Amino acid sequence: MNPQAEELNVIIKEKSTVVYNLLSEKGKNIFFPKKGILGQTAEAKGTKINATIGAAIEDDGSPMRLDVLASKIDLDPSLVFPYAPSFGRPDLRSKWKNMIVEKNPSLQNTVLSLPVVTNALTHGISMAGYLFVDPGDEVIVPSLFWGNYNLTLANAYGAQLTKFNLFKNDGFDLDAFEEKLNEGETGKKILILNFPNNPSGYTPTQEEVDSIVSIINNSAEKGNEIVAITDDAYFGLVYEKDIAKESIFAPLSNLHENVLAVKIDGATKEDYVWGFRTGFVTYGIKGGDAELYNALESKTAGAIRGNISNAANISQSLLYATYNNPKYSLQKQAKFQTMKNRFKAVKEALEDEKYKKYFTALPFNSGYFMCIQLADGLNGEDVRQVLIKKYSIGTISLNNILRIAFSAVAAKDVKEMFDGIYKACEECS
Ligand SMILES: Cc1ncc(COP(=O)(O)O)c(C=O)c1O
Structure with a gap:
């Protein structure tokens, strides 16, 4: 060893x-490896002529870079172009x-x-x-x-x-x-x-x-x-x-x-x-x-x-x-609210009793996804195919469960999505 x-x-x-x-x-x-290239490079940090690491440096000591690229990035080049540890x-x-x-x-x-x-x-x-x-x-x-x-x-x-x-x-x-x-x-x-x-x-x-x-x-x-x-x-x-x-x-x-x-x-x-x-x-x-x-x-x-x-x-x-930006928390909170609204739209849509004939929701309360368990006799892959071809609705089939990423569905479209799933199930049963 x-x-x-x-x-x-x-x-x-x-x-x-x-x-x-x-x-x-x-x-x-x-x-x-403390004693390899990285270690030797670390020890040379601050030297006047530093010929250690495999990265290129401009004559002024800043990271070598193409302006077409650097001009698109509003960060100091030292935070962008060199390797991170x-x-x-x-x-x-x-x-x-x-x-x-x-x-x-x-x-x-x-x-x-x-x-x-x-x-x-x-x-x-x-x-x-x-x-x-x-x-x-x-x-x-x-x-x-x-x-x-x-x-x-x-x-x-x-x-x-x-x-x-x-x-x-x-x-x-x-x-x-x-x-x-x-x-x-x-x-x-x-x-x-x-x-x-x-x-x-x-x-x-x-x-x-x-x-x-x-x-x-x-x-x-x-x-x-x-x-x-x-x-x-x-x-x-x-x-x-x-x-x-x-x-x-x-x-x-x-x-x-x-x-x-x-x-x-x-x-x-x-x-x-x-x-x-x-x-x-x-x-x-x-x-x-x-x-x-x-x-x-x-x-x-x-x-x-x-x-x-x-x-x-x-x-x-x-x-x-x-x-470190003071606006971070507020902006993150706003996106959380959008996600929560989608979640709520899903919960509301699922109150429609008719869906129970073909599918029921598995427990969900968080994250990006929820799953519906299809009724016995329905094949998830068949339903998924009909959803794409006839209703232009994309889902993920996991045997007879469909995974729905409500994170990617506007709240206003949620009801239409479940109605589409209902119809696709009806056609596949
Ligand atoms: C449970 C879980 N872990 C990890 C990941 C992957 O995350 P990353 O894109 O950061 O690799 C995903 C992405 O789908 C996920 O669902």
Whole structure:
């Protein structure tokens, strides 16, 4: 093993054997090369003639750039053209950490890592797979989950996705979750919690969150060592009362010495910048301290360095400027209201009793999506095809469930959409 990886492992083992045990083989072997090109470049910072890094510099010392490009960008060239660090821009990392605590006030006194910047959430999930999933490891997911976990975790790292039933009696199926988590031998467990959930648009109530956390705590008490990955892609888009407002990462990050919480989040959906590709991985474990977290951050940055090298500087700089702009909160609130109005339009439209003949809504209260369960005998793919060809309505078919991204449908069009779905179902039945 590379001595730099060994150095990190010694720290991690000393601070938490659980975290060490939870690392995959790849995770144990990875390190951020301090002594390579990046390290030597860092040491040369400020030299008069700096011939270290593979980037070009104008004669005046500013980043070399084409004016056709630079003239379109209203940011200082130093924030745009050079590489960002593999860990991410330090200013954005500490800003995002402060924002996590602001959005989840119960984290006020919890010691967390600094977020490491990823190329948005998909990449964050992939890096969590790199660090924690060995071929054949089970990863617990709900029965309705974002299909890309198949590529990011199963195809890429050999995970076996194993499902628990998501809904019972219009709420979270706590029994199914508990049973799945405690199934099999005591040892390493990996799970992904994604609220608001894609595809269902469900976030548990505060009471359900408390129960989920206590199920995880009991499982940890029994000796299981758990990596709880929270995919917070749609964080903050909660439209109903009594639904948990904070991420479940908050209680998990300080729950138990046997539970490592890994928060995957980012600007993509929260700040409506899908193409920017800026996300974060943040760690929390009871008793975690700066040394443990530094080691985990280094391993994460090492995995990133060996994968995409670093995430786009321009996106990070634009977001940093945005988060510091006093108009940010108000504008974000306005977009939230638009999303909430669409959600309300969906709820209102679904009050039409006639729809029950062909479809019923699965529980939803948040996020970008909701799902309808088609009546027995209807084929989702057939309905989807008719919807496109005859009614010019696009939906996603997941067996006999249709996923509807109300985030992309103007409130005024919602009723027409459900009437179209009703008619398409009538024609397909
Ligand atoms: C649950 C969930 N996680 C992650 C992502 C991916 O986010 P990103 O575009 O930031 O990679 C999505 C996007 O559809 C998602 O639905």
